[in-house]
Amino acid sequence: MIRVDGLSLEKFLNMAAEAGVHVYDVRRASYTVLHAVVSPRDLKKLQSVATEKYTVTVRKSAGLAVGIKRLLSRRALVIGLALVLLAAVAASFFVWEVRITGIDTREAIALKDELIEFGIYPGAFKGNIDLRKTETALIISHDEFAWIDIKFSGVAALVTVVPAELPPEMVDSSRPCNIVAKKDALIESVTALAGKAVVKPGQTVRAGDVVISGLVWEEGFPRMMFAARGEVIGRVWYRASETAPVSKEVRVPTGRVQTQRVISVGADTAPVDPPCAFAEYDTQEVGRYPVVGLFLPVTITTLEHREVEIKTQDVPRDLLELYLEERAYFKAQGYVPDNAKIVGHRTVFKEEDGMLTATVYIETHEDIGAAVYLEE
Amino acid sequence: MQKKPRKLTQRIAKRLQMAPEAAGCLRITLIDNTHAFVENHQGVLEYTARRVCIRTPQMNVTISGQGLVLERFGREDVGCGATSGSCSMK
Numbered sequence: 001m002i003r004v005d006g007l008s009l010e011k012f013l014n015m016a017a018e019a020g021v022h023v024y025d026v027r028r029a030s031y032t033v034l035h036a037v038v039s040p041r042d043l044k045k046l047q048s049v050a051t052e053k054y055t056v057t058v059r060k061s062a063g064l065a066v067g068i069k070r071l072l073s074r075r076a077l078v079i080g081l082a083l084v085l086l087a088a089v090a091a092s093f094f095v096w097e098v099r100i101t102g103i104d105t106r107e108a109i110a111l112k113d114e115l116i117e118f119g120i121y122p123g124a125f126k127g128n129i130d131l132r133k134t135e136t137a138l139i140i141s142h143d144e145f146a147w148i149d150i151k152f153s154g155v156a157a158l159v160t161v162v163p164a165e166l167p168p169e170m171v172d173s174s175r176p177c178n179i180v181a182k183k184d185a186l187i188e189s190v191t192a193l194a195g196k197a198v199v200k201p202g203q204t205v206r207a208g209d210v211v212i213s214g215l216v217w218e219e220g221f222p223r224m225m226f227a228a229r230g231e232v233i234g235r236v237w238y239r240a241s242e243t244a245p246v247s248k249e250v251r252v253p254t255g256r257v258q259t260q261r262v263i264s265v266g267a268d269t270a271p272v273d274p275p276c277a278f279a280e281y282d283t284q285e286v287g288r289y290p291v292v293g294l295f296l297p298v299t300i301t302t303l304e305h306r307e308v309e310i311k312t313q314d315v316p317r318d319l320l321e322l323y324l325e326e327r328a329y330f331k332a333q334g335y336v337p338d339n340a341k342i343v344g345h346r347t348v349f350k351e352e353d354g355m356l357t358a359t360v361y362i363e364t365h366e367d368i369g370a371a372v373y374l375e376e
Numbered sequence: 377m378q379k380k381p382r383k384l385t386q387r388i389a390k391r392l393q394m395a396p397e398a399a400g401c402l403r404i405t406l407i408d409n410t411h412a413f414v415e416n417h418q419g420v421l422e423y424t425a426r427r428v429c430i431r432t433p434q435m436n437v438t439i440s441g442q443g444l445v446l447e448r449f450g451r452e453d454v455g456c457g458a459t460s461g462s463c464s465m466k
Contacts, residue, residue, distance in 0.1 A: 014419040017451045026446035028425050036446075 001062070002043065004034045006054035019049040040065055095124045095157045102161035111159070114138070120150070120157050171371045176225035179212035179369040181205040185234025188365055195228030205234070214374055225374060234368040236340070240332035241359040242324045246351060248315055251282060251308040258305045266297045278307040321349060324358035332362045340366035402432040409464065411457045412439055420454065428456050440464050
């Protein structure tokens with residue numbers, strides 16, 4: 001920004017325009033004074049064309065060129081900025097975070113440990129990592145993963161995993177086998193397609209009991225062995241419990257209030273007023289004021305202590321039962337396999353030592369049969 | 377009514393279907409009543425915070441207002457704006 005002093009300043013503007021100088025933001029301060037903005041290059045031109053009638057003085061320098069000039073004069077700052085930039089560029093050559101998506105947390109932790117063997121870990125140099133080789137090796141070694149993609153995004157290694165849908169276990173029909181119960185159940189129905197059903201509906205079985213036999217050996221007949229096949233639907237129960245106290249402590253305000261001021265210097269605090277005299281109280285911050293100035297971390301905080309009385313209050317029974325039943329139901333549902341059909345549930349409540357326990361039994365119908373090959 | 381004689385350059389520009397301002401004709405652009413942009417001027421005759429008088433080949437353009445600022449002043453164009461109030465022109 002320049003200031004021009006002189007008479008007939010219109011003439012000065014015309015002279016500047018004739019010399020090819022672009023003048024911006026021209027303001028007439030008075031009859032003999034004018035303020036304007038020119039570029040540094042035009043300023044030299046202007047000073048050369050201005051006759052002795054006019055005085056051109058620079059009032060303020062601003063702009064990119066001036067900023068760069070000022071910056072270059074502060075060498076330590078420039079060196080510091082260059083070092084920071086260099087450090088940022090150097091840091092970008094390393095992996096600082098490994099982010100895995102597509103699988104649950106437990107599997108992700110296991111995969112992270114495995115990735116360390118391939119050199120992918122926080123702090124690893126990117127240049128030493130062969131992404132394609134790692135992807136191929138992981139896909140080959142993990143049947144449960146259909147696809148793995150590893151790529152770098154800035155300083156993070158992003159690992160995207162697509163879990164595979166594993167095919168159902170195939171039963172070799174040429175090998176004799178039995179169908180056994182996978183878990184304890186009450187038999188609902190048995191459909192033997194090959195072999196002999198050895199259990200009836202209504203009968204209970206333990207895990208491992210034969211339900212359809214592949215070995216048929218009756219008196220007077222030759223011993224026959226074949227691959228048993230069929231469907232065994234059993235009634236299986238899953239149980240889960242949740243517990244909560246039947247009463248809770250509530251803090252009832254008495255109405256008595258005491259204020260206390262505390263001085264804070266950074267993270268350290270010291271009381272200004274005497275401490276609170278109440279046995280039980282709730283504290284609330286009602287004001288915070290800087291002591292010295294805005295830039296120093298010294299503040300005075302006003303605290304309000306409200307006296308409370310602790311009382312025991314019964315939780316509404318129906319609400320508590322509903323809450324516990326719902327929680328226990330969802331917990332039990334987590335144990336139910338995907339192929340099982342939920343047919344009902346039952347809840348049992350039990351109160352003991354001030355604690356109420358809800359136990360939910362979920363009843364399911366599911367195929368409990370599993371093939372076990374017969375040994376000769 | 378007798379037709380006003382036109383300059384040779386203007387007549388050539390018209391014949392060649394050129395833009396008039398390319399032939400040095402005055403061009404004034406107004407934005408609301410706060411900004412005026414005058415092209416092909418021949419200098420400023422008067423400049424105060426209330427009045428700007430600009431010489432052009434055809435006429436003198438006078439902009440009146442309050443807090444007038446020459447936002448841009450070059451060899452061929454002048455940009456004038458009112459920092460407070462509005463401006464009018466004749």
